[in-house]
Amino acid sequence: MNLGAKTGIPVLACIALLATLPLWVGNPYQLHIATLIAVYWILIAGLNLSVGYTGVLSIGHIGLLAIGAYTYAILTSRYDFDPWLATLIAAALGGACGFILGLPSLRLPGFYFAMATLAFALMVTEFSLAQSDLTGGGIGLSVPPFDGFFASPSGLYWLAVAAAGVITWLAWNLTRLMWGRGMIALRDSTVAASAVGVPIFRVKLTVFAFSGVTAGLAGAMFATLQSYITPETFPFELSLFFFICIIIGGRGTIWGPFLGTIVLAILPELMGGLARWGQFFYGALLLIVVLLVPEGIGSVIGIIREKINPSRHEKRIVNPDLPRLVAAIRGDRRYERGISLNAASKHFGGVLAVNRVSLSLQEGEIHGLIGPNGSGKTTLLNLISGYYLIDQGAIELDDATLTQSSVQRRAALGVARTFQKPRLLGTLSGLDNAMLGGWKDARSGFMQNLLALPAARRQDAQLRARALEILHAMGLSHIVDKPASLLDHAEQRFLEIARALCMQPRFILLDEPAGGLTEHEIDQLANIVLAMRDAGIGVLIIEHHTDFVFRICDRVTALNLGSSIASGSAAEVRADPEVIRVYLGA
Numbered sequence: 001m002n003l004g005a006k007t008g009i010p011v012l013a014c015i016a017l018l019a020t021l022p023l024w025v026g027n028p029y030q031l032h033i034a035t036l037i038a039v040y041w042i043l044i045a046g047l048n049l050s051v052g053y054t055g056v057l058s059i060g061h062i063g064l065l066a067i068g069a070y071t072y073a074i075l076t077s078r079y080d081f082d083p084w085l086a087t088l089i090a091a092a093l094g095g096a097c098g099f100i101l102g103l104p105s106l107r108l109p110g111f112y113f114a115m116a117t118l119a120f121a122l123m124v125t126e127f128s129l130a131q132s133d134l135t136g137g138g139i140g141l142s143v144p145p146f147d148g149f150f151a152s153p154s155g156l157y158w159l160a161v162a163a164a165g166v167i168t169w170l171a172w173n174l175t176r177l178m179w180g181r182g183m184i185a186l187r188d189s190t191v192a193a194s195a196v197g198v199p200i201f202r203v204k205l206t207v208f209a210f211s212g213v214t215a216g217l218a219g220a221m222f223a224t225l226q227s228y229i230t231p232e233t234f235p236f237e238l239s240l241f242f243f244i245c246i247i248i249g250g251r252g253t254i255w256g257p258f259l260g261t262i263v264l265a266i267l268p269e270l271m272g273g274l275a276r277w278g279q280f281f282y283g284a285l286l287l288i289v290v291l292l293v294p295e296g297i298g299s300v301i302g303i304i305r306e307k308i309n310p311s312r313h314e315k316r317i318v319n320p321d322l323p324r325l326v327a328a329i330r331g332d333r334r335y336e337r338g339i340s341l342n343a344a345s346k347h348f349g350g351v352l353a354v355n356r357v358s359l360s361l362q363e364g365e366i367h368g369l370i371g372p373n374g375s376g377k378t379t380l381l382n383l384i385s386g387y388y389l390i391d392q393g394a395i396e397l398d399d400a401t402l403t404q405s406s407v408q409r410r411a412a413l414g415v416a417r418t419f420q421k422p423r424l425l426g427t428l429s430g431l432d433n434a435m436l437g438g439w440k441d442a443r444s445g446f447m448q449n450l451l452a453l454p455a456a457r458r459q460d461a462q463l464r465a466r467a468l469e470i471l472h473a474m475g476l477s478h479i480v481d482k483p484a485s486l487l488d489h490a491e492q493r494f495l496e497i498a499r500a501l502c503m504q505p506r507f508i509l510l511d512e513p514a515g516g517l518t519e520h521e522i523d524q525l526a527n528i529v530l531a532m533r534d535a536g537i538g539v540l541i542i543e544h545h546t547d548f549v550f551r552i553c554d555r556v557t558a559l560n561l562g563s564s565i566a567s568g569s570a571a572e573v574r575a576d577p578e579v580i581r582v583y584l585g586a
């Protein structure tokens with residue numbers, strides 16, 4: 001996520017090229033197209049944060065562009081507003097409309113949200129047609145040029161490019177700091193995002209409202225560039241064009257959609273007499289990209305590089321440095337009452353998955369949870385971590401009740417977890433995956449991340465140091481730069497544990513962490529779990545490898561058919577006749 005020298009040089013070359021364009025492009029039409037691309041990019045850079053990074057699929061951004069354009073046109077032509085002030089108001093109104101649209105609809109599943117944005121765009125068009133006193137209706141509205149120097153074509157070009165540059169910088173800040181990891185987590189695994197405490201709705205709404213700001217800003221510039229606007233200036237195809245630029249460019253990067261915008265905007269200009277086939281070619285290009293390079297044209301360089309010089313990932317034996325690990329994860333321990341689950345029950349329809357189970361977990365102890373398949377172990381872990389709310393009973397952490405608390409609140413209070421199947425972000429490196437665990441400590445505010453303020457950068461640097469220390473101590477130095485999707489099963493399991501440890505948890509809930517590991521890896525896992533206990537963390541561990549459980553657990557609870565059938569020391573539970581009958585075998 002860092003801009004290294006390799007990318008810095010092309011970026012500087014690109015900036016120099018864009019800054020000098022009016023000096024060597026003599027044709028006014030070509031300058032108009034270049035300005036239009038810069039204006040489109042202002043919108044697309046914001047939309048990319050929403051669609052490409054956060055996975056919030058909006059196909060109605062044309063409505064927000066139209067709101068910005070009409071706001072600017074009405075304020076400057078009818079009310080004589082200063083163009084700068086009108087532009088600011090257009091951007092603010094775009095953001096406010098994005099917020100108001102997102103507030104009720106961002107809780108909907110992706111497809112329905114996309115439909116809501118489509119409905120919004122249609123409403124904006126109809127509104128601009130109906131309110132002819134304000135908008136000029138079908139006749140339209142003449143838009144005055146910008147102020148002074150910026151009224152000239154090259155002045156407007158430079159203004160648009162400068163605004164596009166600032167928006168790109170803001171987007172880059174956001175994506176390289178903690179918010180970027182949180183956004184990608186929402187896109188790729190909401191379950192993992194919740195586990196580390198990312199507030200799903202708030203992040204989506206903030207990013208979507210910000211994309212409204214960029215759409216409103218682009219709208220103001222679009223209006224002055226067009227000099228005359230009618231509802232037909234904002235066809236729905238333009239909304240699809242914005243969306244397609246991101247998909248074709250490749251989600252999850254900034255330069256991919258930037259390339260997509262340039263290619264798609266220039267394409268019709270290069271086609272001469274075939275320009276009327278423009279929409280057809282957009283469609284064909286989209287089809288080709290989706291079928292052949294679904295990650296977008298932005299990924300082509302990576303694919304070529306991979307073909308020339310395939311990246312090898314050599315699996316290495318995970319060999320933790322235990323004293324270093326204990327030092328890295330030892331936090332301030334209060335050793336209070338810990339977690340207590342009192343007579344908790346959970347039904348799924350007619351199935352009583354957990355039946356009046358009581359259990360407690362203290363800091364600095366390892367509590368094992370065993371039982372046959374379907375006995376309710378994972379459900380119980382989901383009740384403690386907040387993925388399910390209990391039907392009857394109570395859950396407390398120290399003196400606070402957690403019974404109705406969200407997953408995020410429990411994560412913020414120090415309850416971390418892993419999953420039966422590791423939930424990692426495949427496109428992010430091992431280090432970024434681990435750093436995601438520090439969300440609650442390094443999230444800063446949205447504005448702090450957007451502007452890359454010193455506090456946000458400092459928090460990110462501290463978290464990077466913490467994550468690196470934990471990865472090195474766990475023997476995972478070799479996966480720091482590797483995308484998680486390239487890692488083998490054991491490395492993914494250990495990396496997920498590292499992410500949980502980066503939360504600096506008081507308690508960690510491990511769901512079948514030994515599943516799929518070799519004997520040697522299970523031994524290393526046991527050492528790591530013991531190190532967690534030495535560091536004062538309370539560990540609840542679900543496992544079918546009973547030798548492993550009885551070897552390391554201080555206390556064990558056995559479940560059968562949702563009920564607790566035995567609880568006590570490992571030796572007591574191992575010798576319990578009922579446990580032997582239903583689970584361990586005679």
Ligand SMILES: Nc1ncnc2c1ncn2[C@@H]1O[C@H](COP(=O)(O)OP(=O)(O)OP(=O)(O)O)[C@@H](O)[C@H]1O
Nearest residue numbers: 348351352353371372373374375376377378379380
């Ligand atoms: N989301 C759900 N909807 C409906 N039934 C569920 C759900 N989750 C669990 N169950 C049911 O609740 C019971 C307990 O399941 P749970 O996954 O907690 O068991 P488990 O002990 O973790 O099993 P395993 O060892 O196989 O992971 C099972 O009968 C299961 O089918």
